[in-house]
Amino acid sequence: MEEMKSIVERSFVESIEAKRRCLEQNQEPLIRAATMIVEAFNNENKLMIFGNGGSAADAQHVAAEFVNKFMIERPPLPAMALTTDTSILTAVGNDIPSSTFEDIFSKQIEALGMGGDVAWGISTSGEAANVIAGLRVARNRGLTTIGMTGSGAGKMAEFTQILLRVDAQNTARIQECHITMAHIICELVDYQLFQRLSSP
Numbered sequence: 001m002e003e004m005k006s007i008v009e010r011s012f013v014e015s016i017e018a019k020r021r022c023l024e025q026n027q028e029p030l031i032r033a034a035t036m037i038v039e040a041f042n043n044e045n046k047l048m049i050f051g052n053g054g055s056a057a058d059a060q061h062v063a064a065e066f067v068n069k070f071m072i073e074r075p076p077l078p079a080m081a082l083t084t085d086t087s088i089l090t091a092v093g094n095d096i097p098s099s100t101f102e103d104i105f106s107k108q109i110e111a112l113g114m115g116g117d118v119a120w121g122i123s124t125s126g127e128a129a130n131v132i133a134g135l136r137v138a139r140n141r142g143l144t145t146i147g148m149t150g151s152g153a154g155k156m157a158e159f160t161q162i163l164l165r166v167d168a169q170n171t172a173r174i175q176e177c178h179i180t181m182a183h184i185i186c187e188l189v190d191y192q193l194f195q196r197l198s199s200p
Contacts, residue, residue, distance in 0.1 A: 015176050018168040022177045026164050030181060033146050033162045034188030040118045040144065041193065046078035048113060048143075050105045050134055051122030054175050055148075056083035058122055062182045070186040074194050082108045082134070105134030115142030123147075124166075124174045126154025135159035148181065150174040 147160030
């Protein structure tokens with residue numbers, strides 16, 4: 001029992017410390033990311049979010065917050081996760097040699113992305129080939145780009161205008177900071193668009 005309690009305590013402490021570092025390093029980039037998304041929405045553009053595994057779940061989670069609501073009642077906002085259409089994902093991933101799993105996001109951005117849209121790629125390592133490919137195509141097509149990663153930016157830094165980094169090595173701690181930052185962006189977007197604070 002004591003060993004399990006120590007696991008619980010250690011996990012909370014690590015998460016709290018990672019979030020403190022995240023606040024110190026990302027306060028201004030979070031505001032810039034939210035402002036970038038607001039500008040897109042104001043110009044009738046959309047937000048496209050993508051990642052693998054837990055980051056895919058985060059992409060879907062955040063897209064739902066925008067399309068439905070976050071903390072205040074307001075009109076739906078145009079966001080989509082590129083991780084949800086199993087027919088597209090499996091077709092692109094399976095059609096070797098014309099495409100590979102690396103192309104699952106870039107092909108969707110090439111088909112659906114327009115100049116002025118925002119592409120938000122999530123990778124805890126910063127090295128996910130399909131996320132990097134998606135961001136690369138997004139930049140080439142005139143989309144603005146946000147990257148969310150761990151302590152190492154990896155190749156993502158080359159293709160992101162705003163990079164949100166988490167100074168942690170443990171994937172779980174990185175993911176916990178990612179969803180916290182994503183929720184902050186949701187709240188900042190709502191505030192900028194509707195000038196209403198969420199209830200505490």
